Every structure is written in C-alpha cells, then in structure tokens.
Amino acid sequence: MLKFCKFLIRFCNTNVFYEELNFDNNSSFQPHIYTVDEVNKILSIIDKRQYGNKIFSYEYPVLFRMLYSTGLRISEALNIKFNDISLVDNSINIVLSKENISRKIYFSDSMKKVIIKYFKIMNFNNEDSIFTTTKENALLVFKKVIRELNIKTVSIRLHDLRHSFSVT
Numbered sequence: 001m002l003k004f005c006k007f008l009i010r011f012c013n014t015n016v017f018y019e020e021l022n023f024d025n026n027s028s029f030q031p032h033i034y035t036v037d038e039v040n041k042i043l044s045i046i047d048k049r050q051y052g053n054k055i056f057s058y059e060y061p062v063l064f065r066m067l068y069s070t071g072l073r074i075s076e077a078l079n080i081k082f083n084d085i086s087l088v089d090n091s092i093n094i095v096l097s098k099e100n101i102s103r104k105i106y107f108s109d110s111m112k113k114v115i116i117k118y119f120k121i122m123n124f125n126n127e128d129s130i131f132t133t134t135k136e137n138a139l140l141v142f143k144k145v146i147r148e149l150n151i152k153t154v155s156i157r158l159h160d161l162r163h164s165f166s167v168t
Contacts, residue, residue: 031163032153039068039164045145055122055132060141062118063131067158069111071165073098074135074158082124087112 034042047061066077076094084093090112095102107115124130135158143156153160 030154031157032151032155032160033167034068034151034160034164036168038149038151039161041149042142042145043068045148046141049141049145051141056141058118058121059131059133060138062114063133063138064142064161065111065114066107067161068165070105070107071162072105073162074138078129078131078133078135078138080130081126082119082128082130083126085115085130087116 043061043064046064049057049060051057051060063077066072067074070092072092072094076097079095080092084095085091086093089106090109091104091106093102093104097103118130122130139156139158142158146153146156
C-alpha cells in the first residue's frame with residue numbers, strides 16, 4: 001500500500017496521506033480458497049438440506065450464493081434490507097459497512113434470478129431485512145456442510161467465501 005501511495009504522489013500529482021506502517025509479514029495464516037467445484041458442492045447440499053425453520057430452506061441458498069457471488073461480508077449481507085436491492089441495475093446498497101463506509105455492489109443476472117424467486121416467496125416490505133438468520137447460525141450450517149464434504153481446511157470461516165470470490 002505504501003508503494004502505491006508513493007506512486008500516486010510521484011506520477012499522478014495526487015496528494016495522498018500515508019504513514020509508514022510496520023506490518024507483521026510473519027503471519028502464517030492462509031485463507032482457504034474454495035474451488036468452483038467445492039462451491040458447487042456446498043451450494044448443492046445447502047439447497048437440498050431441510051432446516052427446522054422452513055424460512056431457512058429458502059434463505060440459506062440465497063445467502064450463501066450472495067456471499068460467494070458478490071464477496072460480501074456476512075455482517076453486510078445480514079444487514080441488507082429489501083429496499084437496498086435494485087433489480088433495475090443489479091445492485092445492492094451496502095449501508096454503513098466496515099468502518100462505517102457505504103458502497104454499492106453489483107450482482108450477476110443469474111444471482112438476480114435467484115433474488116427474484118426469493119422475493120416472490122418471501123413477500124418483503126421495503127424496510128424488511130431480507131435475511132433473518134444470525135451470523136452464528138449461518139456459520140454452523142456452513143461448518144456442517146464443509147465437514148460433510150470432507151473439505152480439508154485449517155479453519156472453517158464464512159469469510160473465506162469472500163476470499164474465494166476475489167480470486168475467481
């Protein structure tokens with residue numbers, strides 16, 4: 001990041017604030033990047049699974065597809081309200097995300113079809129949250145699926161779907 005800031009200052013005549021930071025590059029942590037095949041298997045199991053609350057049978061397939069296909073953080077997804085989604089330009093307004101930053105993200109036409117089907121089933125009002133699960137419950141579902149598929153990973157984290165999105 002420091003080199004990029006220096007580049008902007010030198011070549012683009014842009015004033016960029018930066019400070020010399022000492023990053024610990026000795027971390028051995030590596031996120032698990034799920035392959036397309038692994039993601040397809042994960043989604044297939046989530047689609048077929050029956051949950052105690054029937055709403056989750058509709059909700060989880062949409063939630064996990066949205067996490068993978070948009071790179072959203074789980075907390076961002078769980079805060080989406082019906083009126084944050086535009087089916088006109090395939091976008092979602094993410095309001096006050098990490099560090100209180102808002103932004104707009106876009107989704108594919110295939111994700112749009114999933115969202116439309118979900119909206120028809122759920123019949124949301126403008127201010128309704130589109131997901132009712134918790135971060136903890138979503139993680140429990142995800143862990144069960146990963147273990148069922150016997151996918152080898154150091155730790156099972158929903159955030160790795162975000163990492164997988166960024167490299168596919």
